[in-house]
Amino acid sequence: MANLSTNFSQFLFEQCTNKEREWLEEKVKSNFLDLMTAFVAAPRFLSKKNISYDSKSRGSLIPELTSFEVNGWNLVRLARVWLLLHLPSEPKEQYIKNIETLFDTAELNELVALYSALPLLSYPTEWLPRATDAVRSNMGFVFDSIALQNPYPELYFPEPAWNQLVLKTIFNEKPIHRIYGINRRRNEDLSIAVFDFISERSAAGRNVPISVWMLISGFTLESMVPKLFLMFKSEIQTEKQAAALVCYESKEPKIRSLLTKYPDLELSIQNEDLDWSKLQSIPE
Amino acid sequence: MCQNPNNQTKNPSHFESIDATEESPTHRDLLWEDYQNLIKDMRFFDPHIHMVSRTTDDYQMMAKAGIVAIIEPAFWVGQPRTGLASFKDYYSSLVGWERFRSSQFGIKHYCTMGLNSREANNERLAEEVMEILPLFAYKEGVVGIGEIGFDDQTALEEKYYRLQLDLAKKTNLPVQIHTPHRDKKRGTERSMSIALEHGLDPSFVVVDHNNEETVKSVLDQGFWAAFTIYPFTKMGNERMVAVVEKYGPERIMINSSADWGISDPLAIPKTAALMKQRGIPLDVIRKVTYQNAIDAFAKSGQIDVADFETESKPDPSAKFHGNSILRGGQQPVMNKNSLLIQ
Ligand SMILES: [Zn+2]
Numbered sequence: 354m355a356n357l358s359t360n361f362s363q364f365l366f367e368q369c370t371n372k373e374r375e376w377l378e379e380k381v382k383s384n385f386l387d388l389m390t391a392f393v394a395a396p397r398f399l400s401k402k403n404i405s406y407d408s409k410s411r412g413s414l415i416p417e418l419t420s421f422e423v424n425g426w427n428l429v430r431l432a433r434v435w436l437l438l439h440l441p442s443e444p445k446e447q448y449i450k451n452i453e454t455l456f457d458t459a460e461l462n463e464l465v466a467l468y469s470a471l472p473l474l475s476y477p478t479e480w481l482p483r484a485t486d487a488v489r490s491n492m493g494f495v496f497d498s499i500a501l502q503n504p505y506p507e508l509y510f511p512e513p514a515w516n517q518l519v520l521k522t523i524f525n526e527k528p529i530h531r532i533y534g535i536n537r538r539r540n541e542d543l544s545i546a547v548f549d550f551i552s553e554r555s556a557a558g559r560n561v562p563i564s565v566w567m568l569i570s571g572f573t574l575e576s577m578v579p580k581l582f583l584m585f586k587s588e589i590q591t592e593k594q595a596a597a598l599v600c601y602e603s604k605e606p607k608i609r610s611l612l613t614k615y616p617d618l619e620l621s622i623q624n625e626d627l628d629w630s631k632l633q634s635i636p637e
Numbered sequence: 638m639c640q641n642p643n644n645q646t647k648n649p650s651h652f653e654s655i656d657a658t659e660e661s662p663t664h665r666d667l668l669w670e671d672y673q674n675l676i677k678d679m680r681f682f683d684p685h686i687h688m689v690s691r692t693t694d695d696y697q698m699m700a701k702a703g704i705v706a707i708i709e710p711a712f713w714v715g716q717p718r719t720g721l722a723s724f725k726d727y728y729s730s731l732v733g734w735e736r737f738r739s740s741q742f743g744i745k746h747y748c749t750m751g752l753n754s755r756e757a758n759n760e761r762l763a764e765e766v767m768e769i770l771p772l773f774a775y776k777e778g779v780v781g782i783g784e785i786g787f788d789d790q791t792a793l794e795e796k797y798y799r800l801q802l803d804l805a806k807k808t809n810l811p812v813q814i815h816t817p818h819r820d821k822k823r824g825t826e827r828s829m830s831i832a833l834e835h836g837l838d839p840s841f842v843v844v845d846h847n848n849e850e851t852v853k854s855v856l857d858q859g860f861w862a863a864f865t866i867y868p869f870t871k872m873g874n875e876r877m878v879a880v881v882e883k884y885g886p887e888r889i890m891i892n893s894s895a896d897w898g899i900s901d902p903l904a905i906p907k908t909a910a911l912m913k914q915r916g917i918p919l920d921v922i923r924k925v926t927y928q929n930a931i932d933a934f935a936k937s938g939q940i941d942v943a944d945f946e947t948e949s950k951p952d953p954s955a956k957f958h959g960n961s962i963l964r965g966g967q968q969p970v971m972n973k974n975s976l977l978i979q
Binding site for chain 2: 389394454461
């Protein structure tokens with residue numbers, strides 16, 4: 354059995370009716386085939402209501418993995434993850450085969466549950482190919498289940514895969530601040546790719562959310578100066594603010610010095626009135 | 638497949654009867670454009686269509702014609718599958734990609750799951766398929782076991798038909814029966830009597846591809862009678878109108894069975910227009926083109942009419958979650974009459 358805490362079970366049962374709880378408890382007593390069928394059949398026996406998730410339960414379901422959160426989930430998704438955690442993890446080959454079978458035969462909501470469970474499954478690195486596949490998915494919910502509020506990518510993705518995930522999140526116009534570790538895993542390659550993407554978009558007359566400039570910050574190149582210069586000249590206040598933050602965090606003297614012409618912006622950054630969180634109001 | 642529409646000797650997907658030739662298609666051109674007004678604001682449910690073989694253009698036309706929900710039965714893809722993985726991928730596409738693609742056009746997609754009669758004759762593969770079928774039968778949005786039944790009426794077909802009736806009972810799902818093209822009358826009777834022998838409630842069983850010869854017995858025994866409007870073959874929509882005039886709307890439903898053959902995904906709206914023109918009352922049309930299919934398959938517990946009846950019709954930005962069949966920034970509906978492709 355993988356990462357199952359008593360907190361998780363308790364939290365799940367609080368969301369259930371007695372009948373639903375009985376069904377769940379009975380299913381985890383059975384063999385792995387019945388468990389897998391229960392994973393599939395869950396919506397026939399459980400309600401799809403959204404679970405009630407308050408600050409009390411935030412980060413406490415899996416004490417060893419506080420970034421594992423379930424807000425916005427419905428009961429079926431929660432129960433499916435819980436059922437998966439009851440699959441016997443030994444022998445390893447059998448366990449992997451069972452999880453792979455569920456992936457191979459899954460419909461959309463099942464995929465969402467499977468990807469949500471990845472950071473809790475045994476042998477976490479075995480699921481890397483699946484997880485990077487999900488990033489390539491054309492189905493929005495599937496993509497979201499790996500990219501947003503899932504600790505797995507930050508913990509296990511190698512840098513190229515991580516960068517793809519972030520780029521695709523931007524490309525799909527999803528909120529990048531909901532990617533776990535987005536700040537911690539900033540890197541130079543990503544910064545260059547994001548800057549290229551922004552330039553490509555501007556050439557086509559299209560915009561990207563202003564918050565993506567955060568990913569460039571800290572890895573600035575001199576070639577970015579003209580673009581930053583334009584942003585300072587912009588009518589739009591948030592563009593000026595983003596440019597100011599990029600310059601403030603830059604190690605390039607030339608870029609850093611651009612900010613000296615805008616002392617009011619510099620001051621508000623120093624006073625902590627302006628930071629990246631102010632620019633994250635992306636509609637979801 | 639027949640390349641020449643005037644050569645009607647074969648249309649092998651749903652109706653490959655050789656006596657199809659006895660009926661000449663009539664080339665009176667009633668233009669669909671002239672009739673669309675008759676069905677304005679009507680809503681249709683196609684309980685049998687193989688979208689996996691259809692294009693995105695079809696989805697656009699179907700949505701425009703008022704089709705709000707469909708059922709895609711698992712069936713023959715035109716050539717035999719050689720391994721279990723092909724079945725897995727096919728079943729997964731019915732509950733995955735195809736369901737999603739359909740949703741992009743505001744059409745709710747359900748499916749039925751089953752091992753089709755032709756491929757039941759490959760016993761080794763059939764055994765393997767039966768093992769994974771329960772994983773698919775219990776899935777969300779799976780509204781029945783289907784389409785199952787007879788093709789050549791072999792012993793193996795019967796074996797897997799019976800096993801799947803048992804699965805339907807176990808999962809408490811309706812059954813969608815494909816009746817054979819050859820020796821149809823006897824095949825239909827045999828399918829029904831085996832279903833009864835297995836203790837199925839006939840109100841849980843939809844017998845498909847009926848004609849004038851089979852309909853009475855199907856209705857008399859309490860089953861649902863579905864009719865497939867498929868061009869150049871058994872059932873044209875003028876004859877369908879006559880069937881409805883004769884038998885009324887109870888337990889009768891119409892479908893297109895559109896697939897990779899020469900078929901018409903607009904068969905239901907077109908038939909509805911014809912019925913309207915022939916003076917069939919609106920409530921009768923509604924039953925045979927919409928409500929009866931819902932009533933029959935809702936016994937699965939998997940149909941929530943709010944999913945397609947509530948008028949939340951496309952606010953594309955809200956509905957089409959960033960990622961889709963739509964490449965960055967594309968809109969779901971494009972003007973096909975425009976020369977400019979933007
Ligand atoms: Zn069919």
